[in-house]
Amino acid sequence: MSRTPRDQQDDDRMEFLLTLRRRGIADKAVLRAMDEVPRERFVEPGFAGSAYADQALPIACGQTISQPYVVAYMTEQLGVQPHHRVLEVGTGSGYQAAVLSRLAREVVSIERYRTLAEQARERLKSLGYDNVDVVVGDGFAGVPGRAPYDRIILTAAAERLPQTLLDQLAVGGVMILPLGSHDGSQHIIKLTKSETGTRRENLIPVRFVPMLPGQAQEL
Numbered sequence: 381m382s383r384t385p386r387d388q389q390d391d392d393r394m395e396f397l398l399t400l401r402r403r404g405i406a407d408k409a410v411l412r413a414m415d416e417v418p419r420e421r422f423v424e425p426g427f428a429g430s431a432y433a434d435q436a437l438p439i440a441c442g443q444t445i446s447q448p449y450v451v452a453y454m455t456e457q458l459g460v461q462p463h464h465r466v467l468e469v470g471t472g473s474g475y476q477a478a479v480l481s482r483l484a485r486e487v488v489s490i491e492r493y494r495t496l497a498e499q500a501r502e503r504l505k506s507l508g509y510d511n512v513d514v515v516v517g518d519g520f521a522g523v524p525g526r527a528p529y530d531r532i533i534l535t536a537a538a539e540r541l542p543q544t545l546l547d548q549l550a551v552g553g554v555m556i557l558p559l560g561s562h563d564g565s566q567h568i569i570k571l572t573k574s575e576t577g578t579r580r581e582n583l584i585p586v587r588f589v590p591m592l593p594g595q596a597q598e599l
């Protein structure tokens with residue numbers, strides 16, 4: 381029998397999960413979420429054939445959908461529990477939000493481009509991920525009306541720690557972000573907030589699109 385594009389995609393998905401495990405992703409719930417969310421629905425139609433390759437891909441508005449390994453890694457480090465409310469800054473395609481929605485009670489995701497936010501909202505709705513709220517606005521301001529958050533994740537690189545977002549994190553909460561210069565070196569940083577202060581851990585080197593101030597004036 382001849383192989384169909386669907387067979388190819390099944391193979392790609394199997395390889396995708398193996399790659400994540402081989403690179404050290406061990407959390408069962410995270411692997412299950414990565415397995416469940418159809419990444420091909422979040423990439424541009426022209427890139428559907430590469431949806432399960434371990435690479436970042438272009439999306440509208442000059443942005444990117446992150447590399448699957450980095451999505452899985454940040455999600456694992458975030459330590460999301462089923463009762464958590466999570467804030468994501470940088471909705472983009474909605475892929476990271478979809479993965480989080482499989483693990484958390486509620487996800488609030490903010491995006492500065494209206495076009496991306498609207499597309500992501502539609503996509504998430506059509507996939508039945510109805511515990512995600514996509515908001516258009518400036519992620520530097522967070523979404524104070526829904527704070528505090530048990531977990532906060534930034535998917536665009538900040539040049540310094542955004543204090544306003546840290547203020548919206550619950551005590552006991554964890555925030556993960558790519559930190560570093562927009563054209564130089566960036567690392568994933570994990571912040572854990574306690575009664576007495578905030579503990580900082582520097583994790584892996586990464587390359588993210590910049591976090592930019594204000595809602596985008598272009599669509």
Ligand code: SAH
Binds near residue numbers: 492594
């Ligand atoms: N999490 C996304 C990755 C998108 S790339 C996904 O899974 O597809 C990062 C996104 O952050 C871009 O869409 C960019 O427009 C957005 N962004 C950058 N600065 C922002 C800000 N200040 N507020 C909200 N979104 C921002």
